[in-house]
Amino acid sequence: MAHRHYFRVTLLSISLIAFILIVIILYARHKSTIQTTPGPTVPLLCQSPVCISAGMALKANLNESVDPCHDFYAFACGGWEASHTLPDDKMWYNNFNILDDNVSHSMRMSLSKNWSTSDSNAVTYASDLYKACIDEETRNARGVTPLIEMLNTVGSWPILGQSGGYNETEFDWKDAFVKHVIISKSSPVFALSVSGDSMNSLVNRIHFSRPTDFRGSGLHRSHFLNPHDYINYFRGYVKYMLQSALLLGAEYSTQTKIDIDNIVEFETKLAQLSQTGVFYEKVSFKMFNEMTDNSVDWMNITNTVYKELNETIRMKSDDLVIVEDNCYYMNVTQLLTTTPNRVIANYFGWKLVMNLGSHTTKQFRDIRFKFYQLFTEVEKDVELWRSCTASISSQLPYVLSLLYVDQHFT
Numbered sequence: 001m002a003h004r005h006y007f008r009v010t011l012l013s014i015s016l017i018a019f020i021l022i023v024i025i026l027y028a029r030h031k032s033t034i035q036t037t038p039g040p041t042v043p044l045l046c047q048s049p050v051c052i053s054a055g056m057a058l059k060a061n062l063n064e065s066v067d068p069c070h071d072f073y074a075f076a077c078g079g080w081e082a083s084h085t086l087p088d089d090k091m092w093y094n095n096f097n098i099l100d101d102n103v104s105h106s107m108r109m110s111l112s113k114n115w116s117t118s119d120s121n122a123v124t125y126a127s128d129l130y131k132a133c134i135d136e137e138t139r140n141a142r143g144v145t146p147l148i149e150m151l152n153t154v155g156s157w158p159i160l161g162q163s164g165g166y167n168e169t170e171f172d173w174k175d176a177f178v179k180h181v182i183i184s185k186s187s188p189v190f191a192l193s194v195s196g197d198s199m200n201s202l203v204n205r206i207h208f209s210r211p212t213d214f215r216g217s218g219l220h221r222s223h224f225l226n227p228h229d230y231i232n233y234f235r236g237y238v239k240y241m242l243q244s245a246l247l248l249g250a251e252y253s254t255q256t257k258i259d260i261d262n263i264v265e266f267e268t269k270l271a272q273l274s275q276t277g278v279f280y281e282k283v284s285f286k287m288f289n290e291m292t293d294n295s296v297d298w299m300n301i302t303n304t305v306y307k308e309l310n311e312t313i314r315m316k317s318d319d320l321v322i323v324e325d326n327c328y329y330m331n332v333t334q335l336l337t338t339t340p341n342r343v344i345a346n347y348f349g350w351k352l353v354m355n356l357g358s359h360t361t362k363q364f365r366d367i368r369f370k371f372y373q374l375f376t377e378v379e380k381d382v383e384l385w386r387s388c389t390a391s392i393s394s395q396l397p398y399v400l401s402l403l404y405v406d407q408h409f410t
Helices: 002-032 049-061 072-083 095-111 121-133 136-142 145-154 158-164 173-184 221-225 231-247 254-273 285-291 298-308 326-338 341-359 362-376 384-395 397-408
Strands: 191-197 200-209 281-284 320-323
Touching: 049 072, 095 121, 095 384, 095 397, 121 384, 121 397, 136 362, 145 173, 145 341, 158 254, 158 341, 173 298, 173 341, 191 298, 221 254, 231 254, 231 341, 231 362, 254 326, 254 341, 281 285, 285 298, 285 320, 285 326, 341 362, 384 397
Parallel strands: 200 320
Antiparallel strands: 191 200, 281 320
16 A cells, blocks of 8 residues: 555665664764774774664664665665564654654653642643543543534534524624634634744744645645545545534535535635745734735734733734735635635634544544545554643643653653
């Protein structure tokens, strides 16, 4: 299969890199032992524990029964391949994956401990979060109710019908966008962040950009631009969306199918508008509003986000921000003003469901995994404890770094 071939190519690349690094290290040590002054003869062969360990590791990866001129891959990687198997939940496997697995197991042990009140609040919070994440019995008992409640908080998901709580006349995509940023930490359509100015790293500025991962948890932009080349992907995507909606209480009806088709059509338009533009434009809020024909008050959106986060910061119209793709913002704001509210609300809701659905029941994780099998061809889903550890690591990296250092270096 494709990922098995990639596994072989990746393994060969890693082996070659490791070989080159070991040769460089041994050569450097060799040069350091060259006689520069008269005296007793010093061996030119490095025999330190580090060199011996590196040599043994390299030798173990070889299959010396194979002629390298006949099959260099089998010669260079045969030993490693014979002693390792590709896990069912991975597309590829190499020494870096092994190191990552070791770190994950270490983090699992640390997060599973019973921490006392005298420990760091951040550590106890991370541990409590992990324990709640792996508590599959409680997750299944709660079902999808927490997700539905969150959907209602950010503007609902119209595809759910009356149970979704959607109100056509009250929905405003700008308000819904702010709620998504604050509550679900997702960035449908637009991304708002604070980071250094690439032209002046001493200054932090607000950045307006496209979502960092246009694909989110669904299809890639290239799929939407070439739909006829990815028919099976689109079928799987529509099935994934439909099954998610049904799990949340939608009816299997003509309206549901229309809603799904409209979401896919809207995503296709977004992909078409994600063309190359100016990727760095420093403008004031006033100029940014004018850039989008004053259809959006970007300063008001920013200040609302700060207010909801209980921050005292308030931006002014002459404050400078960085727009990372001006064409995208101009085109998409125009698209949003001409697209029916129901379609926008359905797209926003779907983005949230994709991001958070797998954090509810096992049934939700199963349908998500079935969709991703179209791309990965892996045979089983990642174990729950692994996904929980990875999620906490991405949200609280410094806490997990502290736990690892305390466990291994103190």
